[in-house]
Structure formats: structure tokens, C-alpha cells
Amino acid sequence: MTITDLFVSGCNHPTGYFATSDSPGISIFRIDPEHGSADLLSRFAEIENPTFVIASSSGDRLYASCEMPLWPEGAVTGFALSPDRRTITQLKRQSSAGSITAHLSLDRTGRFVLVTNHGWDEDLGGRDQALAIVAVDAETGVGEIAASARQTGTGPQLPRQGRSHPHAALTTADNRHVIVSDLGADALMVYRFDDQDGMIALAHTIALEPRTGPRHLAFSHGGAFVHVCGELDSSVTSLKVDLETGMLEIIGRCSTIPADCSLLNHTSEIALAPSGQHLYVANRGHDSISRIAIDAKTGMPRLIENVASGGKTPRHFACSPDGEVMAIANQDSDRVSFLAISRDDALQPLDFHLDIGTPTCVGFLPAKS
Numbered sequence: 001m002t003i004t005d006l007f008v009s010g011c012n013h014p015t016g017y018f019a020t021s022d023s024p025g026i027s028i029f030r031i032d033p034e035h036g037s038a039d040l041l042s043r044f045a046e047i048e049n050p051t052f053v054i055a056s057s058s059g060d061r062l063y064a065s066c067e068m069p070l071w072p073e074g075a076v077t078g079f080a081l082s083p084d085r086r087t088i089t090q091l092k093r094q095s096s097a098g099s100i101t102a103h104l105s106l107d108r109t110g111r112f113v114l115v116t117n118h119g120w121d122e123d124l125g126g127r128d129q130a131l132a133i134v135a136v137d138a139e140t141g142v143g144e145i146a147a148s149a150r151q152t153g154t155g156p157q158l159p160r161q162g163r164s165h166p167h168a169a170l171t172t173a174d175n176r177h178v179i180v181s182d183l184g185a186d187a188l189m190v191y192r193f194d195d196q197d198g199m200i201a202l203a204h205t206i207a208l209e210p211r212t213g214p215r216h217l218a219f220s221h222g223g224a225f226v227h228v229c230g231e232l233d234s235s236v237t238s239l240k241v242d243l244e245t246g247m248l249e250i251i252g253r254c255s256t257i258p259a260d261c262s263l264l265n266h267t268s269e270i271a272l273a274p275s276g277q278h279l280y281v282a283n284r285g286h287d288s289i290s291r292i293a294i295d296a297k298t299g300m301p302r303l304i305e306n307v308a309s310g311g312k313t314p315r316h317f318a319c320s321p322d323g324e325v326m327a328i329a330n331q332d333s334d335r336v337s338f339l340a341i342s343r344d345d346a347l348q349p350l351d352f353h354l355d356i357g358t359p360t361c362v363g364f365l366p367a368k369s
Contacts, residue, residue, distance in 0.1 A: 008362050033325045059368070131169055134146070165183040167183045167216065192246065218279060268282045278293055307348075308349070316329040321364055329359035334358065
């Protein structure tokens with residue numbers, strides 16, 4: 001286990017749907033999991049509800065959402081990190097073009113931030129765009145909105161599926177398509193994507209099982225399969241990706257919790273294990289991380305085991321660059337816990353944690369050269 005830098009962000013303004021709002025904003029820690037130490041390098045508090053944060057591939061930029069209820073449109077803000085990561089400098093803020101900004105990702109070139117807006121149930125007067133493609137600017141962090149799209153659709157589980165509620169967007173391995181998961185519509189929307197100018201065009205809509213509530217996505221190595229966690233039914237659905245057309249074919253499904261579990265549970269994050277042979281999924285309610293085997297040939301998912309998340313309501317997690325440690329943002333116990341990742345992707349608790357208010361997102365920064 002190597003010493004590495006970890007960012008933690010969370011909810012710092014009341015929302016009505018988070019139990020607390022005690023986050024200090026965005027923090028960067030230098031952590032040594034093997035010896036159980038963490039040093040606070042920097043902190044930025046003057047931002048509203050940075051519930052989702054991502055880093056550039058070089059680790060010198062952060063991009064943060066502002067997930068504020070009753071704002072007609074949320075925001076994405078660029079930040080510069082000093083070389084020693086002891087200073088976080090706010091750059092430009094750009095509107096997200098929709099309400100309840102929930103998720104950010106970068107396209108494969110790093111030239112665009114894909115911003116997903118979950119959407120408030122009532123009309124707040126904003127543009128109500130599900131997806132906004134925001135240009136990355138070397139000087140200002142974020143530039144103009146290159147393209148955006150609105151989505152529609154409903155599902156049978158009310159009130160959660162009374163309208164379209166997009167939750168995440170990722171580009172395919174060849175960067176030619178964007179896949180958006182829509183919890184409210186029980187569907188995945190696939191857009192053609194031009195990574196030169198950021199333009200998008202809807203190409204396909206793939207219906208999932210009713211009451212799935214698709215939330216977050218993870219690709220297999222090489223991008224031949226995409227896996228989506230169902231927030232409403234505690235599932236993983238695996239789909240084959242046609243890279244040429246962007247079309248998706250459902251391969252199979254599995255549960256993320258044991259069959260005898262009677263707890264109310266909602267999945268949150270999903271990620272491919274470092275080996276590529278398993279998926280990890282966070283369960284809020286069961287308060288665990290699922291380890292799910294992925295058949296290398298067929299892409300079929302199969303639940304192997306659940307490991308306690310080390311806290312309550314694991315909203316997000318991330319694996320370290322060396323593939324040996326997982327950090328978990330346990331939102332309702334004000335704790336980031338850590339698990340060791342073995343060579344077979346099994347997870348083991350570490351006697352090490354960070355106490356920090358309402359953590360909702362964590363991420364490891366690449367090592368400095």
C-alpha cells in the first residue's frame with residue numbers, strides 16, 4: 001500500500017433528502033493506509049453542496065458539482081490544485097443547465113465534462129436539461145456549454161419515477177457515444193458524441209426491467225460490456241456494447257444483496273475491480289459493498305459476497321491507483337472507511353478511517369511524478 005492523496009467532498013447545505021449537511025466542503029488528505037495516518041493538505045469550503053467531484057487525469061484540476069434543491073440550475077466549478085496540493089484555487093463556475101446536478105465525468109480526451117442533472121420534480125424555471133456537455137478550458141477550468149439534451153419518461157414506482165431522473169453519463173471506450181442512466185424512465189439513453197466540438201444526438205433508448213431505477217455505470221476493460229446498478233431494486237444489469245452503433249444488448253442481471261435480506265436498500269456507486277474480473281457495488285441500507293463476478297466471455301454478473309462498508313449509507317467509493325485500497329464515503333456516519341483489496345478482488349476491513357461530516361464523494365489523485 002502506497003501513500004497517496006485522497007479528496008473528500010459532501011453536503012454542506014440542507015437539502016431535505018440528506019439526513020445531515022455537515023461536510024466542510026472539499027478536502028484533500030495525504031493518506032498512509034498501511035500505517036493508519038492521514039494528513040489534511042487543503043480544504044475549500046466556499047462552495048454549495050459539492051456532492052460529486054472528479055479529477056483530471058493529471059491530478060492538477062478538480063471539477064465539482066453544486067447539488068442545491070430549488071435552484072433552477074445547478075453548477076459545475078473548476079478548481080486548480082497547487083503542485084504540492086496544499087492550495088485549492090477556485091476557477092470558473094458554469095451553469096449545469098438543469099436542476100439537482102448529480103454526476104460528473106470526463107470524456108476520454110479530457111476536453112469535456114459530462115454533467116448529469118437529476119431534475120427536481122416540479123418546474124423550477126430553468127432549462128431542465130438532463131445532460132450538458134461543458135468544454136474544459138486550460139485557464140478557467142470550465143468553459144461554455146457545447147451541447148445539452150432534455151429527457152422524458154416515467155416508471156411504475158412512484159413518486160421516484162414520476163418523471164425522467166437522469167443520474168450518470170459516461171462515454172464509451174472509443175469516445176463515440178455517451179450512455180446516460182435514467183432512474184425515472186427505467187432506461188439507458190445512448191447519444192452519438194463528437195469529441196471535437198462536443199455535439200450530441202440521441203441514437204438509442206434501451207428499456208430496462210420496470211422498477212430498476214438505473215443509477216451509475218461501469219465499463220469492462222476494453223468497453224465491450226457496460227454494467228448499471230439499479231438503485232430501486234438492488235440489482236446489476238449487464239449489457240453488451242456495440243461500439244460501432246452504440247446499441248446495447250441486455251446480457252443478464254443479478255442482485256447486489258443476499259436473497260434473504262429484508263432491509264430497505266438502494267444501490268449507489270458501481271465500479272470495476274482493478275483486475276477487471278469483478279464489480280463492486282455500494283448498498284445503502286444493507287451498508288455493504290457487493291463483490292460481483294463478471295464472466296469474461298459472456299459478461300454475465302453473479303453475486304459472490306457482501307462486505308460491511310464500515311459505516312452507514314455508503315454513497316460512493318473509489319479504488320486507489322495501486323489497486324490495493326478502497327475508500328468508502330459513509331454519508332450518515334460521518335466517516336470515510338477503508339478496505340484492503342486482495343489479488344482476487346476480495347475485500348478486508350482496515351483498522352483505519354477518517355471522521356468527516358456528511359461525505360458523499362471520494363477519489364484518489366494520481367501520484368505526482
